[in-house]
Amino acid sequence: MSADVSNKITRNPRKSLWHSLFSTWDRTQITASFILVGLMAISPLFVDSPYFMGIIILAALYAFIGISWNIIAGFTGQLLIAHIIFLALGGYTTIVLLNTYRVSPWVGIFVGGLVAASAGIIIALITLRYGLKLDYFALFTIALLVALRTLFLKWEFVGGAVGMYLRLAKPSTAKMIFDSKPPYLYIVLALLTLGIVIQYLIYNSKMGKYFMAIREDEAAASALGVNTSRYKTLSVIIGATLAGIGGGFYVMYVTFIDPTGLFNLGVNVEIVMAGPIIGGLGSLSGPILGAFVNKPIAELIRGFLAEERSGITLIVYGLFLILSIMFMPRGLAGVFHSLYLKIKRPSKEEA
Amino acid sequence: MALLEVQNIAKRFGGLVAVNEFSLSLDRGEIVALIGPNGAGKTTAFNVIAGYYKADAGKVLFNGRDITNLRPDQICALGLVRTFQVVRPFRGLSVLENVMIGAYARTNNNHEALARAEEVLDFLGMSKLSDRVASGLPIAGRKRLEIARAVATDPQVLLLDETMAGLRPLETEEVIGMVRKLSERGIAIFLVEHVMKVVMSLAERIIVLHHGETIAQGIPSEVVRNPQVIDAYLGEANATS
Numbered sequence: 001m002s003a004d005v006s007n008k009i010t011r012n013p014r015k016s017l018w019h020s021l022f023s024t025w026d027r028t029q030i031t032a033s034f035i036l037v038g039l040m041a042i043s044p045l046f047v048d049s050p051y052f053m054g055i056i057i058l059a060a061l062y063a064f065i066g067i068s069w070n071i072i073a074g075f076t077g078q079l080l081i082a083h084i085i086f087l088a089l090g091g092y093t094t095i096v097l098l099n100t101y102r103v104s105p106w107v108g109i110f111v112g113g114l115v116a117a118s119a120g121i122i123i124a125l126i127t128l129r130y131g132l133k134l135d136y137f138a139l140f141t142i143a144l145l146v147a148l149r150t151l152f153l154k155w156e157f158v159g160g161a162v163g164m165y166l167r168l169a170k171p172s173t174a175k176m177i178f179d180s181k182p183p184y185l186y187i188v189l190a191l192l193t194l195g196i197v198i199q200y201l202i203y204n205s206k207m208g209k210y211f212m213a214i215r216e217d218e219a220a221a222s223a224l225g226v227n228t229s230r231y232k233t234l235s236v237i238i239g240a241t242l243a244g245i246g247g248g249f250y251v252m253y254v255t256f257i258d259p260t261g262l263f264n265l266g267v268n269v270e271i272v273m274a275g276p277i278i279g280g281l282g283s284l285s286g287p288i289l290g291a292f293v294n295k296p297i298a299e300l301i302r303g304f305l306a307e308e309r310s311g312i313t314l315i316v317y318g319l320f321l322i323l324s325i326m327f328m329p330r331g332l333a334g335v336f337h338s339l340y341l342k343i344k345r346p347s348k349e350e351a
Numbered sequence: 352m353a354l355l356e357v358q359n360i361a362k363r364f365g366g367l368v369a370v371n372e373f374s375l376s377l378d379r380g381e382i383v384a385l386i387g388p389n390g391a392g393k394t395t396a397f398n399v400i401a402g403y404y405k406a407d408a409g410k411v412l413f414n415g416r417d418i419t420n421l422r423p424d425q426i427c428a429l430g431l432v433r434t435f436q437v438v439r440p441f442r443g444l445s446v447l448e449n450v451m452i453g454a455y456a457r458t459n460n461n462h463e464a465l466a467r468a469e470e471v472l473d474f475l476g477m478s479k480l481s482d483r484v485a486s487g488l489p490i491a492g493r494k495r496l497e498i499a500r501a502v503a504t505d506p507q508v509l510l511l512d513e514t515m516a517g518l519r520p521l522e523t524e525e526v527i528g529m530v531r532k533l534s535e536r537g538i539a540i541f542l543v544e545h546v547m548k549v550v551m552s553l554a555e556r557i558i559v560l561h562h563g564e565t566i567a568q569g570i571p572s573e574v575v576r577n578p579q580v581i582d583a584y585l586g587e588a589n590a591t592s
Contacts, residue, residue: 206455206464213452216441223401223435225427225456225504282443 025340026203029285029333033196036288041189044182053181057253059295060188061246066275066287067195068242074282075208076235077215079138080123081265082145083243083272086116088262090244091251092152095164098175105176109248116244117237124233133218142265149263163258166251176252184253191249195242196288202238203284211235215282243272266314269321270298278324280331289332352415353378354539355400355431355508360409360419362392362399369395371563373409375541377508382530382540384550384571387560388584393543394436396560397510400541401433402426413508427456433510434497436543440485446496447472447481453503471503475529491522498529502538509533511542515549527553547585551575559584 021031043056069083090112097103097111123141126132132140153161171179178184202208210231213221222228251257261267279290298317305313328335353376362370370392377383385393398404400411402423411419418426423433441449447468454467472478477499480492488496494514501509511530515523523546530553534540544550550557550571557574559567561583567574574580 204461206459206461209448209452209455212444212448213441216443217439219403219423220435220439220441220500221452222423223427223433224453224500225424225432226452227422227424 033288063288063291064192064195065246068239070287072239076211081138082141084268086240086243087247089116090247091257094248112248113241113244117241120236120240124236152259166255280333283333286333356412358410360406383556384554391560392563430507432501432506436512438493442486453500456504508539
């Protein structure tokens with residue numbers, strides 16, 4: 001507090017912009033997140049290859065999905081492992097609405113968000129009703145994923161085991177089908193911006209503080225007036241909605257969906273969990289930083305090792321995850337936070 | 352009718368009767384202590400009153416309203432809050448954030464919660480600690496944080512569960528001072544305590560539990576001379592000193 005006051009007096013206006021962007025660690029994280037978004041926004045100027053463009057788009061999408069999981073697992077501390085369920089439900093909803101009912105994906109992906117939110121409510125109610133917490137909660141979500149995969153494999157209306165392909169159509173903005181990458185990039189960046197803002201607003205609200213109180217100590221939180229069931233449910237609903245929207249976009253981008261591809265724990269690790277864990281679960285910048293390390297590295301490993309037996313890419317990727325958890329238990333955000341504090345301390349003494 | 356009326360509550364775990372026929376009445380600004388040997392059922396009584404355990408019998412009335420078996424957060428919203436014997440700070444959050452979470456019980460507004468938290472920390476002489484991460488506090492700091500957080504919820508009744516355990520004499524004096532200040536503000540305080548010095552200097556009345564039964568109650572000077580209490584809990588040395 002006192003440092004803030006002295007800064008206001010001594011610093012000139014040019015420095016005050018710098019100050020407002022980096023004065024606290026939270027602000028610094030938001031600034032860094034938007035710098036990354038900005039870099040991606042101008043990336044079409046110097047990235048020609050559709051392949052690299054594709055990696056950038058998926059990295060941005062992973063960051064958005066990472067945020068959705070971070071709110072549940074990072075802020076509220078609920079081990080909702082099989083988060084990809086929400087992604088899949090949002091994806092299926094979007095593609096069924098478009099293929100079968102000719103509903104524009106611009107509407108469809110948000111309906112997908114609502115369907116995922118409903119699934120979130122059901123998961124929250126069941127687990128709260130039977131008092132499933134921590135590892136039992138985690139196991140329940142995994143079991144649900146397996147059950148849903150089986151259901152979707154047999155469900156002909158949504159394509160059964162074959163899955164569903166986007167009906168071939170001419171590029172059309174109304175149908176969110178484009179013949180080049182940049183439009184997809186700007187849609188996903190809009191989503192990511194929305195995600196960053198929502199995450200920040202939650203983090204700084206009563207709701208966010210209550211989420212964190214639940215994560216740190218549920219019994220103590222309830223002693224202080226936190227309706228833990230209500231806030232846990234809220235956190236799952238918010239995370240599920242965002243993931244459902246992300247799933248809708250994912251399907252529009254990759255143009256198909258099938259049960260084994262998305263109701264899949266391995267894919268869940270890559271799309272949902274790896275980013276926030278590498279980046280720093282529970283932090284504001286973790287999901288974004290993590291996605292930008294996770295996606296390229298996953299792609300790199302695949303590129304180098306794809307000609308070998310396919311299993312080896314997973315082994316190497318797993319090893320990479322283990323090492324990053326061992327050496328950065330608080331993720332990249334944790335490493336950068338320590339650096340930030342080191343840089344900040346001496347400058348305070350100068351003033 | 353008193354502010355808090357506990358009427359003959361009982362709690363059983365299987366065949367074990369942890370608390371039986373426990374009653375209490377507590378008024379605004381009063382300090383009442385609950386003492387007894389380990390396993391006497393003190394914390395169980397707390398847990399029933401604060402909504403952590405369902406009562407097997409009896410009633411808890413708060414401001415004349417039946418709060419038996421409400422959830423802890425509902426009870427807190429009405430104005431009765433408890434602390435924990437084993438402190439449970441929100442470890443990863445700062446002291447200020449910890450106290451703000453208590454303050455949010457009365458407001459949805461960030462600025463109000465912040466102002467309220469700062470006011471409470473100031474009142475309890477803890478302002479210097481506000482930026483510290485809770486996990487980095489020494490035990491005395493964590494015990495005081497436990498109280499500060501509870502006070503931030505703006506309670507009418509405060510249940511303190513062994514707040515002085517494990518503190519050094521000087522730190523104990525500080526916490527006693529805190530409790531007095533709160534009591535002067537009109538908060539009714541019900542405390543479980545092993546440190547007899549604390550009990551004798553703070554409590555206006557004492558209730559003694561033994562094997563879940565209330566074996567004595569009254570003003571401190573009488574209770575400590577009660578032969579049954581000496582036999583069950585205090586021992587000869589304490590009684591004569």
